[in-house]
Amino acid sequence: MTPETLAALTEARAAKRPVVLATHLADGAQQLLPDPAAPEALNTAALRALDRDESGTVTIDGTEWFLHAYAPPVRLVIVGAVHIAQSLVPMAAHLGLSVIVVDPRRSFATEERFPNVTLMDDWPDDAMDKIAPDSRTAIITLTHDPKLDDPALDRALRSDAFYIGSLGSRKTHANRLQRLRDLGHDDNTLARIRGPVGLNIGAVTAPEIAASILAEFIAVRRNAAPK
Amino acid sequence: MSDTADILATAAAWRHEGEDVALATVTQTWGSSPRPAGSQLAITRSGKMAGSVSGGCIEGAVADIGLEVLNTGIPRLMDFGITDERAWEVGLACGGKLKVFVEKLA
Numbered sequence: 001m002t003p004e005t006l007a008a009l010t011e012a013r014a015a016k017r018p019v020v021l022a023t024h025l026a027d028g029a030q031q032l033l034p035d036p037a038a039p040e041a042l043n044t045a046a047l048r049a050l051d052r053d054e055s056g057t058v059t060i061d062g063t064e065w066f067l068h069a070y071a072p073p074v075r076l077v078i079v080g081a082v083h084i085a086q087s088l089v090p091m092a093a094h095l096g097l098s099v100i101v102v103d104p105r106r107s108f109a110t111e112e113r114f115p116n117v118t119l120m121d122d123w124p125d126d127a128m129d130k131i132a133p134d135s136r137t138a139i140i141t142l143t144h145d146p147k148l149d150d151p152a153l154d155r156a157l158r159s160d161a162f163y164i165g166s167l168g169s170r171k172t173h174a175n176r177l178q179r180l181r182d183l184g185h186d187d188n189t190l191a192r193i194r195g196p197v198g199l200n201i202g203a204v205t206a207p208e209i210a211a212s213i214l215a216e217f218i219a220v221r222r223n224a225a226p227k
Numbered sequence: 228m229s230d231t232a233d234i235l236a237t238a239a240a241w242r243h244e245g246e247d248v249a250l251a252t253v254t255q256t257w258g259s260s261p262r263p264a265g266s267q268l269a270i271t272r273s274g275k276m277a278g279s280v281s282g283g284c285i286e287g288a289v290a291d292i293g294l295e296v297l298n299t300g301i302p303r304l305m306d307f308g309i310t311d312e313r314a315w316e317v318g319l320a321c322g323g324k325l326k327v328f329v330e331k332l333a
Binding site: 009023025027056 | 235236239242250252254255263264265301302304326328330331332333
């Protein structure tokens with residue numbers, strides 16, 4: 001890899017700009033895509049690789065290219081700077097996720113409790129408007145306080161977020177769904193919320209609950225077939 | 228989801244420090260290969276290694292190729308797997324097969 005290509009690739013990744021490093025396997029020549037000067041078929045393949053977040057070898061006009069997709073990290077928005085969040089944040093960071101913790105309660109959302117993570121003390125609906133969740137965003141509410149969870153879930157359901165989870169017992173969740181129904185969300189939309197959040201692995205402690213939530217998140221992200 | 232261990236960033240940092248760095252990338256897999264395409268292993272002439280291209284089966288052989296590529300400067304595309312006629316002495320115990328592109332960070 002030439003220093004120029006490495007610098008351009010590093011710059012794109014730092015700017016969180018999706019980019020593909022294309023390697024012509026026959027001679028090792030490389031270029032970044034998409035690039036208006038590149039053949040259309042190559043650009044199309046690059047965009048597909050980014051869309052699927054999947055690197056691979058493609059054959060275009062009888063010649064092999066390796067397309068290495070460098071999509072920006074998936075974002076995980078955690079509403080509620082609570083005890084479980086303290087376990088969830090480092091585990092999520094270890095999965096390579098870009099984590100944002102939202103909690104307007106200043107005593108919870110402190111840097112001391114949450115080092116090295118983006119903290120937002122906005123009200124959850126305002127925070128969501130700023131974050132603008134997309135199809136590469138996951139949202140998990142952990143406060144089980146309707147004042148905080150509901151506005152976050154309302155915004156989450158109006159977005160393309162690929163994973164929406166909400167902590168709370170079945171009873172809490174049923175009440176929550178009724179409130180969201182009253183806000184105009186239909187049952188199909190409400191079915192997007194994973195609640196009670198997490199895989200049923202009998203989790204008891206905060207780190208165990210965090211593991212169950214992330215296990216479910218991974219299953220959704222990787223389209224795991226149900227066992 | 229990207230790998231936590233950002234091998235490219237590690238490799239770039241090593242290069243920046245003046246190390247000679249080879250970068251190996253899985254470009255294609257068949258069967259039960261443990262790491263997907265895009266997985267990377269960085270190797271320095273001084274013997275540092277970061278990342279992986281398999282479950283540990285072929286890292287040693289890839290590191291040897293890496294040193295060769297550092298000397299020649301010419302990238303190589305390697306086949307690994309038990310089904311390959313030109314089978315390497317190292318194979319994948321899992322029966323998988325993969326291709327690895329090895330290049331020098333200039």
